[in-house]
Amino acid sequence: MVKLPRPIPDAVRAAQARASNPAASAFVSANAGSGKTHVLVQRVIRLLLDGVPPEKILCITFTKAAAANMAERVFTTLGHWVTLDDGPLDTAIREAGVAHPNARLRKTARELFASALETPGGLKVQTIHALCTRLLQQFPFEANVPARFAVLDDRDQTEMMERANLKVFLEASRDPQSATGQALLTAMASQIGPEAGRPAARRPGSCRQRAGR
Numbered sequence: 001m002v003k004l005p006r007p008i009p010d011a012v013r014a015a016q017a018r019a020s021n022p023a024a025s026a027f028v029s030a031n032a033g034s035g036k037t038h039v040l041v042q043r044v045i046r047l048l049l050d051g052v053p054p055e056k057i058l059c060i061t062f063t064k065a066a067a068a069n070m071a072e073r074v075f076t077t078l079g080h081w082v083t084l085d086d087g088p089l090d091t092a093i094r095e096a097g098v099a100h101p102n103a104r105l106r107k108t109a110r111e112l113f114a115s116a117l118e119t120p121g122g123l124k125v126q127t128i129h130a131l132c133t134r135l136l137q138q139f140p141f142e143a144n145v146p147a148r149f150a151v152l153d154d155r156d157q158t159e160m161m162e163r164a165n166l167k168v169f170l171e172a173s174r175d176p177q178s179a180t181g182q183a184l185l186t187a188m189a190s191q192i193g194p195e196a197g198r199p200a201a202r203r204p205g206s207c208r209q210r211a212g213r
């Protein structure tokens with residue numbers, strides 16, 4: 001059986017339209033799955049409809065998945081608008097929160113997909129980490145970081161961490177009386193626990209096993 005989408009209450013649509021109004025400075029806090037990303041996408045599309053150049057818009061997310069999801073939704077919506085006739089396009093523009101679509105707005109709406117895609121350095125939807133990296137790369141002297149620095153990828157990070165761990169373990173085992181050596185012994189003792197030294201037959205599990213036979 002095909003499950004129909006749940007109707008969105010008018011009050012929710014009105015609140016979403018208020019939050020996505022480019023003229024308003026808004027902070028949205030809402031439950032999981034309640035439409036926060038939808039509102040952000042609406043807002044980006046309304047900014048573009050207002051004539052804001054795509055390269056002037058920056059959307060920041062925390063995860064790469066969220067950035068990809070948001071960019072995909074913006075481009076899917078704009079790509080869909082290119083295919084719509086006047087009536088359905090007016091409805092779609094109204095649903096995006098613009099009350100009174102007209103011929104000029106429909107023309108703009110149909111051009112958005114190409115302009116957002118084609119503008120060099122166009123619409124930016126990226127993680128906060130990517131933004132910070134870009135800023136540091138643009139202003140290395142101001143930030144006092146090496147020019148042209150590179151960010152380690154996950155594999156390089158793991159390798160570096162493993163090398164550092166190994167170095168500490170070797171130092172600790174070379175000199176058990178040193179601070180690192182003592183720390184290693186303490187860590188090993190706490191991992192192994194007081195059971196470690198006892199003969200197997202005396203452990204509670206072993207007794208139970210024998211009694212069960």
Ligand SMILES: Nc1ncnc2c1ncn2[C@@H]1O[C@H](COP(=O)(O)OP(=O)(O)OP(=O)(O)O)[C@@H](O)[C@H]1O
Pocket residue numbers: 008013016030031032033034035036037038039
């Ligand atoms: N006004 C609306 N019209 C149509 N669909 C909507 C509307 N508001 C929300 N939805 C749909 O509801 C679903 C959940 O919305 P969305 O992903 O934006 O929520 P979210 O709050 O960002 O979720 P999460 O907390 O998981 O990030 C999506 O499929 C979205 O398209």
Ligand SMILES: [Mg+2]
Pocket residue numbers: 036037038
């Ligand atoms: Mg979301």
